Amino acid sequence: MSRWRRFNLIVGACLVLLVMLTALVSFVWTPFDPARVSSTERLLGVGVNGHVLGTDQFGRDLLSQIMVGSQTALFVGLLAVGISVAVGIPLGGVAAARRGWTEDAVMRISDVIYAFPPVLLAILLVAAVSPGITTAMIAIGIAYVPIVARVTRGAALSVFELDFVSAARTYGRGKTFIFVRHVLPNIASVLIVQVTVLFALAILAEAALSFLGIGAQPPRPSWGRSLRDAQTFIQLAPRLALWPGLAIGLTVLGFNLLGDGLRDALDPRLEVRRS
């Protein structure tokens, strides 16, 4: 693994750890109550009155809001990716194990769902149900099912051709057993990398949905909604848009770098091919 790739892995892991720690700490401590409104402390600058990043138009502490916002980002990422993994891996596995018309049907339907971007799926679900973090998570999760199914199928197909799988078949093992016991552990590295990248995409999608007002709803703090609020004050206090955007950017960058680094660490052959 080259020094550059190792650097990516370390920086990515540090950024992800930082966000996770921030989220954990925010459960027990924030500099101020993130929901506390103060008419005398509206739009304070950086460092004024102990507000490290300043305050917003309601006098709420920006750092506290960003700290609690990390909970929302990670929570949505975790559950949305959980949904796509829980549905996508079995679908991809069935397609690879059964082949024929089952594979065709799974892949064609995956292609159709792939044509629904997360934002569009969320708009449809919100129109049908109601806006909120649950709707956002479900929409993002469903939108990424085809990606997980496709990656699982692609990786599993090559493993199903290997000798040890043929040996398991001669022992009379069923396809489900072979997939869970022999194929899944062999494609785990590919899936771990994919999950890391999807996590980044889910955080971006949640931020976009909250920005549109169809994701996290008040009083739950969200980086996307903070940016939505900042839009109104872009002329008066452009810095309001800076901090939540940086929080999203650094978190996504962290997951992307971690994904890249893990890809090389878990499968060094890729780096040889890439170079």
Place this chain on the structure above:
Amino acid sequence: MYVLRRVGIYLFSVVVASMLVFSVMSVLPGDPAQVMLGTQATPAAVEALRAELGLDRPIPVQYFDWLSGALRGDLGISVFSGQEIAPQVASRLRITLPLAVMAMVMTMLIAVPAGMYAAVRHRRLGDTVVTTISQIGLAIPAFWAGLLLISTFAVNRGWFPASGFPGWGSVGQALRALFLPALSLAVVQGAIITRYVRSAVLATMREDYIRTARSKGLSRSAALWKHGFRNALIPVLTILGLQFAALLAGTVVIESVFVLPGLGSMLLQGITRRDLFLVQGGAFVIVAFILTVNLLVDLAYRFIDPRVARR
């Protein structure tokens, strides 16, 4: 045979997508007829409107009626305004589509030179700089890029309007209003495509025909321009098709940032007004568009690289 098979898959996909859109919307709690007439309406009036809109018929009948209408360009009537949806969608597309195309052109203008430069300077400073910038670009939400661009170029310098669309009466003004929204989308898309262009060019540069060209005395960049560029763009074309879906989804958010009256804004208005048919029609048009672009890219791919059909 390849073309027929691909068109067959496309038609199947459009039908399945229409089923998905219709089935999601048909579980909507509440009655569109009631919404249309307001809470003061009598039950008899609501029933009469339900019958007029065809909502009293079985769901499969409603679906086939809606689909056949949609395929003929009739997307029904807006619950909120009482006007036909198709002309509204067409008028909104006059902003959304040029925005998406403009963003795609800007994406190519950013990604192709940057990706090629990084590949030519492989493992040197230039490559590292381009790769790092594209990694950062991947992490930026397009709507945040939009807010920063508004702050920098609209609010501080006044070069571009911060919001709104003047209409196509003056093409120059219209393009000026779409410039920053398109750039916001292109910054992110450009980062993604740069990585693909770089990888594709690197792969092409390892091909035998490039080595042959070099052995005949051509410089590295001359061999790349004369022989490698067209071949490197083949895989990039597929990614561009797939990214067009992301771009159209991106316009929904960007239209909200720049207050553009496009298709995305129409969908969001539809949610606020609980206008079932409007959201249904708009969403179906977007998905059908994405599927059509994917089909066209696949067909174009087949003509650019005939080996695809043989495979």
